[in-house]
Amino acid sequence: MIRKIFCLVLLLLLGAGLMRPAPATAADARLNGVLLSRIGGGTRAYLYLSRRTQARYFTLDHPYRAVIDLERTQLGQAVRLPQQWGLVSHTRVGVRPNGALRVVFVLRSAAAVHLTWQPGARGGQQLLIRLSGGAAPAATAARGPTAVAVANAPPDSGRDIIIAVDPGHGGIDPGTIGAYGTEEKTITLAIGKLLAQRIDAQRGLRAVLTRDTDVFVPLRERREIAQRAHADLFVSIHCNSVWDHAIKGAQVYILSLHGASSEAARILAEHENAADLRGGVQLNDKSRTLAAVLLNLSQTATISESMTAARDVVRAMDGSVPVRSRQVQDANFVVLRSPDIPSMLIETDYLSDPVEALKLRTYWYQKRIADAIFRGILAYFRAHPPSGTLFAEERQARMNRLLARN
Ligand SMILES: [Zn+2]
The missing domain is CATH 3.40.630.40 (Zn-dependent exopeptidases)
Structure with a gap:
């Protein structure tokens, strides 16, 4: 089951059999745009990035927030942040001391969060953030600059x-x-x-x-x-x-x-x-x-x-x-x-x-x-299972078994 941390870069590293961080020579990623879209009862946010980077999320309440940390990412010039759309009542961005870019979606209600990387135009990548409302409030929430985790995975196992x-x-x-x-x-x-x-x-x-x-x-x-x-x-x-x-x-x-x-x-x-x-x-x-x-x-x-x-x-x-x-x-x-x-x-x-x-x-x-x-x-x-699905969990389990064998 996908919960707590969500980190697709890790999947890539696992796939390559490597478990070390990106080389220090890699250029920082750049966030070039943020877009909100409403689909049915849910809301989707798109973060347009110059390249894929490590993305983690956690949720907070009072007020409800979905927080996305993008490792080693700079904010591009003239990026305007969308406000008030669907579940999102406000969006803000800040730089963490460790060089991560933090994108905060202030939410009207608790929401389950799913991250999916998708290829973007001209070699870029987009991070699709699905916010589905009606989820139980976060039980715990990790804080602090090195916090990586916790909260708001859907209560049952992965969705269909x-x-x-x-x-x-x-x-x-x-x-x-x-x-x-x-x-x-x-x-x-x-x-x-x-x-x-x-x-x-x-x-x-x-x-x-x-x-x-x-x-x-x-x-x-x-x-x-x-x-x-x-x-x-x-x-x-x-x-x-x-x-x-x-x-x-x-x-x-x-x-x-x-x-x-x-x-x-x-x-x-x-x-x-x-x-x-x-x-x-x-x-x-x-x-x-x-x-x-x-x-x-x-x-x-x-x-x-x-x-x-x-x-x-x-x-x-x-x-x-x-x-x-x-x-x-x-x-x-x-x-x-x-x-x-x-x-x-x-x-x-x-x-x-x-x-x-x-x-x-x-x-x-x-x-x-x-x-x-x-x-x-x-x-x-x-x-290609979408994140948060049963298929994604099963794929992860297969990879874990493969890894345990080596
Ligand atoms: Zn026809």
């Missing part, structure tokens, strides 16, 4: 990883209509439900369907469902169609960087008209240019996670069902544009191919596709 499963189309929108009048919406719903069942049967994973009946759900609402559920991954299921009826096989898509940039522009435009950006990123405290840059940083990291997950899914599908392309494709799909949930869209097969259309109508083939996608998702989360 949440996967939003999005059966494409539905209701008035049939999607593609393939051979024998087969409607895409029917196939995607069947595969989506089978995938969700498979996910729910796995300890440590939980599925959230964006629809489980034949209803129309607008694209942005699908993303919002995922955000409200605090999803760790968004998987949209579709079937393709093409004039050439001999073409078949699966293709997996992630958002293109171009799409990300235009989404940043769209969110900014939206912000002009809306005080509160639901599920989005807080922009009102910053110049618009900086906000665009920060939003892109966040989306760039998400895209790189999406790519890793999508590759695992392609690999798992390949050999089990026909795969048209082993390369992950990128496209500007609206449904993939969540700034902070890794997302993929799977065109499971071509309904225009009469043989494939017949197959896609059968339970065994739908199950086969769902199982293949599931194996890919499982492989991805076994290798």
Whole structure:
């Protein structure tokens, strides 16, 4: 179980078999930006850093605070601190005598804290801090310059990883209509439900369907469902169609960087008209240019996670069902544009191919596709478990066992 200290750098060192601190010659890290974002009932803070550094957190009460210490880190110039967003009522930064940079989030209520490092743009790193409210107040809190620890790990063991499963189309929108009048919406719903069942049967994973009946759900609402559920991954299921009826096989898509940039522009435009950006990123405290840059940083990291997950899914599908392309494709799909949930869209097969259309109508083939996608998702989360999850704890336990053996 991950508790008390959270230190991902340690994981790296363990992985390399080294247990010594970073060499003294390494340059200090620099904190270039802080951003708050509200997802469902939780709040996320992003710390944009020039490089990864040792990060520790602890919580305090009276008032509730989440305190993040970044070892050997300097505060970049002109960094503006976001205030008042979601669980956060105030943010401040101070330098510790030992050269650590301390970021303090003053909270409206007790919160569980989870830290995750993610790759940022141009070789930088971002530290994602998930603050989930409603946690029991901290039992203990370590203080002082060398304090490393304590408090507020969730009471049970690690949380489930949440996967939003999005059966494409539905209701008035049939999607593609393939051979024998087969409607895409029917196939995607069947595969989506089978995938969700498979996910729910796995300890440590939980599925959230964006629809489980034949209803129309607008694209942005699908993303919002995922955000409200605090999803760790968004998987949209579709079937393709093409004039050439001999073409078949699966293709997996992630958002293109171009799409990300235009989404940043769209969110900014939206912000002009809306005080509160639901599920989005807080922009009102910053110049618009900086906000665009920060939003892109966040989306760039998400895209790189999406790519890793999508590759695992392609690999798992390949050999089990026909795969048209082993390369992950990128496209500007609206449904993939969540700034902070890794997302993929799977065109499971071509309904225009009469043989494939017949197959896609059968339970065994739908199950086969769902199982293949599931194996890919499982492989991805076994290798990249989000912090605070049961999968992360199990991975840590595996590493500890490995270490104990040596
Ligand atoms: Zn579709």
